[in-house]
Amino acid sequence: MVEDRFEMPAPSVEITTAERRVMCVILAEGRSAEIDATLSEAECAARTEALRRIAARHGGRLELLQSQRLLVALSGVEAPTDLAARAAHCAIALRAELGGVPLSIATGMAEVAGRLPVGALLDRVVQLFPQRPRPPESGIRLDGATAGLLARSFDILQVDERSWLGGPKEEPDSVPRLLAKPTPCVGRERELLQLAAEWRHCVDEPSASAVVVVGAPGLGKSRLAWEFLRERSEAAEVWIGRADPMAAGSAFGLLAQALRRAMGILDGEPLEVRRSKVLARVERLDGLGAKAQHVAAFLGELVRAPFPDEGDVQLHTARQSSMLMGDRLREGFESFVWAECQQRPVLLLLEDLHWGDLPTVMLIDAALQHAGSLPFFVLALARPEVHELFPALWSERHGLRIRLAPLPRRASELRHALPNKSLLQPRQNEQCVVCARSRGERY
Template identity: 45%
Template sequence: GLLDARFEVREGEGVITLRGERPLAEGTRLLLGRVTPCVGRELELGMLRALVLESVEESTAQAALVTAPPGVGKSRLAQEFLQEIRGQGAGVSVWAVRGDALRAGSPLGMLGQALRSACGIHEGEPVEVRRRKLSAEIEARVPPGHRRRVEEFLGEIVGAAFPDEDSLPLRAARRDAQRMADQVRAAFLDYLAAIVAGGPLIVVLEDLHWGDRPTVSLLDAALRDLSDRPLFVLALARPEVRELFPRLWEGRRLHELRLNELSRRAGERLARHVLGERADADAIARIVRLSEGNAFYLEELIRWTAEGRGPDVPGTVVAMVESRLGALDDEARRLLRAASVFGDVCWAGGVAALVGGEARRSHVTAGLDALVALEILVRRRESRFPAEEELSFRHALLREGAYAMLTEGDRVLGHRLAGEWLERAGEPDPVVLAEHLQRGRALDQAACHYLRAGRQSCDRGDFASALARAQRGVDCGVHGETLGNLMALRAMAHCWRSEFDAAQQASAAALPLTGRGSRWACIALFHRAWASLVLDAEDDFMETADRFVQFQPDAEAGREYMLWAPLAASLLQTYGRRELCKALLDRADALAAALPALDLDLRGALAIGRSDYVRAFERDPWRQLQLTRQAVEAFQAIEDLRNQITALNRLGQAEAELGDPEAGEATLRRAVALAQRIAIPFAQRQSALHLAALLSRGSDPSKWGEASDMARSLLGAAGVSVGYRGWAHGICAEVLLQRGSYEDAVRQAREADALCARIPLRRLWVTALLVRGLIQLGDRDEAARVASRIEPGLACLGGGGYVEIDARVALAEAYWTGGRQDEARAALDEAIRGIAARVEAIPDAAWRARYTACVPEIARARRLASAWA
């Protein structure tokens, strides 16, 4: 309304309350004491207005990226845009945050800033106060059934951590940072959904080139999941943002604007507004020409002219900044140099710590006030640390100019003192602390903070940033255990990026240095084993896997080991390493048995590891079903979405293999839906392949096409592992066999066979498909040749496992068609004995009947037994 742009207005119960005049927009830049108009940006503002209007009226999530070099006017455009949006009145939520050079890349740094602002939370406030503010915000926004979960996990971002004694999900997430990242993601998206359900949300990210990947990723998820909601994200950045985030919001409704230099006419309007109508036209034309459209340089030229400093103006932006700062007195320059150490933002207490301590606090405050009056610093409405006044440089170029005046010795001392002050003030971001301490040559401390920052990045799935943090830590020149820990971090990040050569090298460097029995030694061992396995480095793998089985974790590493062990066991079973797999699971079970109580996350992880072993090597599908049920129940109880997907995939597989494909399909469709919700590519691929494999084996032709489509979609995707590609080709072969397209089926099976050459269990399944296809084509000799590897393959695996019946039936069919009836009957008899052993292990009569009647390979075995009798 008429009042909203100038006054704080609150509406409620039909009453409008005038609460006072609004302050100038934060960061409003005065020029010679005057608020200046925004000139020359009518086109860009008009485009942003139109995009916001479309987002609101059409209820669509959209984003805009504005890029320009420093000084052209991005901040002023953002300021004008925000003033317009806030002037629209009630009903629109606005988040506006700014990146900081010294916090660049800090996980969720920008998003945490936005959420704290939305809740009115300040750094340094007692945690009880923060919790109250967060709870009030969540209660006002989020439906009752989700409030506790959302506030608990958003509390982890905003520094308002809640107790976890009565919260299984929170307690479990704090023990597994990847699980925490998933929960934070879900909570953030639920919170955002609640906001946009009540009205539009505008998010403004200034200086995104100093932003972080997790913030960009979560906003990408919001733009995707809330695509039909009134959400608008405006990012402003220097052009190099495209190098930092090359796929920024790719596939979303993203509009890009390049902010051009100010036009001559716009520059003249600004100069005339500030200098007055009587100003000399030639002088105005000259400074506009010299500015070359750089808005910041033009403002400084206007200031120069107004102060009557003569015709010999500095010829560049940098020279102008140097001249401006050089005109200050010694004490003002000293304060600016100290302020510049902190980055674009500083605090009075921090500046005092660098120039003499608390004894000079009042003197420092007066000096900073003078710099605000001189329009070099800007006082900010809110402070990261509530007990400290926060200020920012009027422009990044002024900060860079002040920083350039520091001697090397002063820079080193200043950064060390700044890092120590920030740590005392409660700075939670390890990246900020590490940057200051490294520049301050407190290298051992810096490396430890880089290690912590790298682990945070790794746990949030930002492996590129994790590698960058690890490298920064190594660059500190540390030795011994700290270096070993950093190399273990590297190994972990490289593995999850499928860079196994680099992972093997990093883990080899880490292992001699990490502490005996430490969590980082555990991490290095696991990832060395994984890399060696994938690279087919047999000797390295056997030595490392044996060390992992024998590993004696210290008190801190015990949980880490028990969580990695089931994943290691799953890797071992995939590659057919039965003895090592069993030894590892027995070792993890022994450690778990020594605990007074087993937490649900460990219970679920161990159940999955053991179920994988039973499925791969034993004749007990009933136990497989019970273990997967235990895993699902455990992960559901702690609301662990990622591991729920893994457990549901195993459960759906177990239900189908025990004779209930309808229940298995329903379970796997739940897994697929959950994977789509959390939008993690690996989880999506895993769930899709499990469902496709089930549908391809079914008797419903209408679902074969769905199975084939899912498999082919995965084959067309980038970054899919060799094992998954082989599985997808096998699914395609299964569908083609069902349809009677035998030549195409054999071709797909051969593709799968080549890709699964080093994955014994899957290769036996593919071998059975290939044999069946060759028999249908009448190629008896080739079918017999391929089938000849089935018996040795089963023997190497101990003779059991999920693939045994299918493989033995295929072997029997190959013998029979080749005229080797006695061998065919012997192979079939072995398959029948395998079926009987599995039936005997099922205590439930209904499940026994279902198993013998509804499993395709069992039905095929019985048909052959009847025919050959």
């Protein structure tokens, strides 16, 4: 490869003023022998540039080390769980581009000197690097801190007491687990009563309602929602959408995910299968009548299951105008929600709305208004910055705003009480700091 190379800086024992921050570092083999042998010098340079773009897309900086290995450093002001998720997605993308080479990821406090992090974190990611014999299929080894931060959203494989990264979970865990057992939900009784009261009002009146639960990372928004849903999943049609930080702001992305889940549409399915699932879901709704085909066509636009527009003048015309398409999508979704609510209450859960998109927010706002006197319940979970992104979030609709505060001291003590704390003690102080930050605790 054509690239400037340099020695990794030697650890310094001097007291410095270098900045210390929580970082994730990824170490990767810079080449796959099977692929690299066939590449010309120009192709190697192009491939290196492609790797830089992957790192930059995930908010990282790539450096080529003298040992022919690649180092990607990621940092940011977000929660450590989000930082680790960025690093995991970046590592998966790098490995795909590099032809399945081994990688390692470590998370912790690090000083930055020049362009590279230095200190114990860099030593740790080097020590983690998979050696022969060939590592598990994942090929991405994790340190303890990174594995802990990713456990909710990614499959973590345990092989020979080592942690390896699997793929993203289809359904992230909403219930924290300790030694593989669910932890009790304590200290949120008041919020659960508020949610229950709003739900009863929505169903008994009936009337459409929007509840927004706001709280900092780690305060238990997802756990609160899970406890609430656990009591009502049999009594309602539940749709769940979880925003993807890597696709934040994508038009209708959050709502489309919720609808795809509700219709049982899977990634990679043939177009005809996706269309048939949309049609089947719509045709079971008696309230739509002659509008069923029209509603299905525009729901298909939302969930990436487009129908042919030959003979469908409305669909063909809408595809020529983004403004007209927006109107037709709104009408289709409003009709779908209305027909669903005629059969049973609909509960739409939106997780991580701060990574959502304005078109989704506006479409749900229109559906809340159109549903009016129907049991349509929207529960959105978000961090405080959601109000900066969507300042008037459903402000004209009936609903409730809940701001989660940190757990009271007594509840926190009960939550973290363990029969054998030594089993969970982190091996390094840096890992302890990172995990505490991810839980929103003081440290």
